[in-house]
Amino acid sequence: MFFKLFCHDADSGIRKRCLYYLVLVVAVTIFCQECYMKVQAYQYRGLVTENVTWMDYLAFLFQGMEVYIPGPENPFVFPVMWVLIFLFSAYATLSYPFDDLTHYGQQILIRSGGRGGWWLSKCLWNLCSSLLYFGIFYGVTLLFCLYREVPISLQTTPDLVKELIQAEQPVAMGVKEGICLLIVMPVLVSAALNLLQMMLGLFLKPLFSFGIVSSILILSAYYKEEWSLGNHTMLLRSRIVLGEEGVSPEIGVVLSVSILLLSALMGKLYFKKYDILSRE
Amino acid sequence: MKRYLKIELKKALTNKWFLAVLGIAVAITFLNSKEMIEVLIQFQELQIRMGEHYHEEYVFLSLYGTWIGVENHTLGMAFYFFLFPLFALAAYGWSYYGERKSGYVKNVVSRTNKNIYFASKYIATFVAGGLAMVIPMIINIFLTCLYSNFALPDYLYGYVAMSHGSLWAELYFTHPLLFTIGYLAIDFVFCGLIACISMTLAFFIRSRLAVLLLPFFFLLGVDYLKRGIGGWLGTEFEMSPMYFLHPTPFPRPVHGGVILLWMLVLFAITFGICMTRGRKDDVF
Numbered sequence: 001m002f003f004k005l006f007c008h009d010a011d012s013g014i015r016k017r018c019l020y021y022l023v024l025v026v027a028v029t030i031f032c033q034e035c036y037m038k039v040q041a042y043q044y045r046g047l048v049t050e051n052v053t054w055m056d057y058l059a060f061l062f063q064g065m066e067v068y069i070p071g072p073e074n075p076f077v078f079p080v081m082w083v084l085i086f087l088f089s090a091y092a093t094l095s096y097p098f099d100d101l102t103h104y105g106q107q108i109l110i111r112s113g114g115r116g117g118w119w120l121s122k123c124l125w126n127l128c129s130s131l132l133y134f135g136i137f138y139g140v141t142l143l144f145c146l147y148r149e150v151p152i153s154l155q156t157t158p159d160l161v162k163e164l165i166q167a168e169q170p171v172a173m174g175v176k177e178g179i180c181l182l183i184v185m186p187v188l189v190s191a192a193l194n195l196l197q198m199m200l201g202l203f204l205k206p207l208f209s210f211g212i213v214s215s216i217l218i219l220s221a222y223y224k225e226e227w228s229l230g231n232h233t234m235l236l237r238s239r240i241v242l243g244e245e246g247v248s249p250e251i252g253v254v255l256s257v258s259i260l261l262l263s264a265l266m267g268k269l270y271f272k273k274y275d276i277l278s279r280e
Numbered sequence: 281m282k283r284y285l286k287i288e289l290k291k292a293l294t295n296k297w298f299l300a301v302l303g304i305a306v307a308i309t310f311l312n313s314k315e316m317i318e319v320l321i322q323f324q325e326l327q328i329r330m331g332e333h334y335h336e337e338y339v340f341l342s343l344y345g346t347w348i349g350v351e352n353h354t355l356g357m358a359f360y361f362f363l364f365p366l367f368a369l370a371a372y373g374w375s376y377y378g379e380r381k382s383g384y385v386k387n388v389v390s391r392t393n394k395n396i397y398f399a400s401k402y403i404a405t406f407v408a409g410g411l412a413m414v415i416p417m418i419i420n421i422f423l424t425c426l427y428s429n430f431a432l433p434d435y436l437y438g439y440v441a442m443s444h445g446s447l448w449a450e451l452y453f454t455h456p457l458l459f460t461i462g463y464l465a466i467d468f469v470f471c472g473l474i475a476c477i478s479m480t481l482a483f484f485i486r487s488r489l490a491v492l493l494l495p496f497f498f499l500l501g502v503d504y505l506k507r508g509i510g511g512w513l514g515t516e517f518e519m520s521p522m523y524f525l526h527p528t529p530f531p532r533p534v535h536g537g538v539i540l541l542w543m544l545v546l547f548a549i550t551f552g553i554c555m556t557r558g559r560k561d562d563v564f
Contacts, residue, residue: 071353099487207370207493210489214363218358218362222358
């Protein structure tokens with residue numbers, strides 16, 4: 001039964017909503033083009049001589065923002081590209097569960113014989129959507145690099161990354177560190193935020209849960225703190241750039257997994273007594 | 281027209297979404313005031329520690345340098361000027377979509393005419409969106425009055441965040457109250473127009489959340505592309521509404537023409553579509 005529920009979610013919640021992913025493809029291409037133009041400019045000015053790699057593109061896309069020190073002389077300017085990446089992921093998973101609940105899903109809920117399965121299927125769908133979102137994200141950057149004849153390598157170019165993200169020192173990172181920060185953490189954090197949003201949508205209206213996720217992202221940009229989830233996806237706040245002052249990826253993993261599990265569990269408990277008819 | 285407009289305005293300004301949005305926005309302005317009070321206390325303590333005579337006439341304590349529309353570095357300000365499109369959209373932007381879906385439009389249109397219905401709906405959406413932005417800012421001004429003075433901003437003073445050459449910069453230093461009222465009017469009109477984008481999208485889109493959130497993503501998209509857009513138009517002025525609606529704009533100065541152009545384009549598109557599509561579309 002669970003497999004059937006999930007197949008329905010995959011069909012209605014992913015396949016029939018491919019427009020979201022089409023927009024994502026366009027957006028990522030524009031982001032990559034910006035990176036490409038910057039690299040060209042740096043190479044033209046002789047600031048860098050080495051070849052750019054795929055990992056350098058990812059470093060640019062997930063740079064986030066430098067640590068913000070509040071003060072009248074330093075206005076807060078949010079990192080719009082970083083916000084767009086994570087907020088669009090949240091938006092892509094926002095409406096389906098509640099649309100399903102008020103339409104066709106009610107019939108499925110009755111016939112499935114239990115509410116737990118329905119909720120867990122939605123959780124799995126949410127995780128898969130986040131994975132697919134970033135799968136497409138990385139896929140598009142990969143294709144863009146192939147098109148621009150950029151070597152597909154997991155190594156970064158320290159001097160180029162320094163210029164790209166406006167860091168003070170050349171940014172040297174190992175392959176493992178790079179994969180963890182630029183590939184694993186964005187997926188994990190985004191999945192945690194999306195599931196949190198879905199769980200909060202049970203208590204509040206989906207628009208308000210989206211507002212809360214937006215606020216979490218702005219809070220993350222404002223404060224450099226371990227508990228502020230978004231920090232774990234910003235290269236400029238990581239230990240790679242800030243050394244010991246940076247946020248720890250281990251805490252990021254623990255925090256994200258805890259939010260994932262708690263959201264799924266709390267949602268399951270609440271959904272058992274949830275009045276689905278009032279939603280209509 | 282008058283009677284139906286009155287009904288629409290009553291619906292717009294007393295519905296629970298508008299009140300909820302207003303509550304959240306006001307809470308954010310309270311957060312801003314709390315942060316500013318902490319900053320001012322720190323400043324006082326520093327002055328006293330340094331042995332300087334503290335007096336409350338400091339320009340630093342001026343209302344015109346500390347309310348949410350002027351200061352540019354607190355968390356409250358960051359939340360408010362990031363979430364404001366959502367406030368404007370959620371206030372009443374969903375209304376036409378909801379009424380169309382529930383069939384309410386049919387009942388109204390059969391008793392009055394389409395022009396009256398769509399014009400009234402447009403005005404009510406506009407007013408609710410504008411007020412959702414401006415009322416919390418006015419409350420913040422009153423809150424700030426509780427702990428600040430009315431000293432004129434001094435351009436020699438480093439804490440004043442007004443860009444050189446920005447819209448009404450001179451007025452800010454000579455008649456700051458007029459500047460504040462003028463900018464509140466700009467914010468009211470602009471956020472009203474943002475709310476009307478939702479109403480316009482309801483003619484084309486069949487998802488309530490898309491109707492409410494696409495304008496927000498549009499503004500974020502413009503913010504991302506602003507340097508490119510400014511380059512094409514040959515201007516270094518701020519092009520993004522996410523920043524130029526802040527009365528002391530950053531990171532770049534604001535040109536009145538840019539705001540006016542935005543307003544005219546938004547009005548022409550939203551009002552044009554709402555009235556023409558509204559007249560033509562079959563509601564039955």
